[in-house]
Amino acid sequence: MPLLTDKEIETELNKLTSWQRSGKEISKTYQCKNFKTALRFVNIVGEAAEQADHHPDILIHSWNKVTLTLSTHNEGGLTSKDFELASQIEKSYQHSNPGTGI
Numbered sequence: 001m002p003l004l005t006d007k008e009i010e011t012e013l014n015k016l017t018s019w020q021r022s023g024k025e026i027s028k029t030y031q032c033k034n035f036k037t038a039l040r041f042v043n044i045v046g047e048a049a050e051q052a053d054h055h056p057d058i059l060i061h062s063w064n065k066v067t068l069t070l071s072t073h074n075e076g077g078l079t080s081k082d083f084e085l086a087s088q089i090e091k092s093y094q095h096s097n098p099g100t101g102i
Helices: 006-014 035-052 080-096
Strands: 019-023 027-031 057-061 065-070
Touching: 006 019, 006 065, 027 080, 035 057, 035 080, 065 080
Parallel strands: none
Antiparallel strands: 019 027, 027 065, 057 065
């Protein structure tokens, strides 16, 4: 899978809410209602990642925050797989945390 150009990455980031680029990765911190909801969200992300065969770095912190970081490590940067999974994560979050601030 080819790496995306800087312009393609910028275009894809503009389609997402609050995802940030840092070098060869994109990341976002989600705020959940509580620790239990954060764990449930992580499990939903895990299922989506397994189906996509693309696995984010996951950090649970501050009892209700989940930071996800995506990069296509075997390609050495960002590919369409990262943005496809990020988009799926966005939909999963909205479904599992209605009314929760991001």
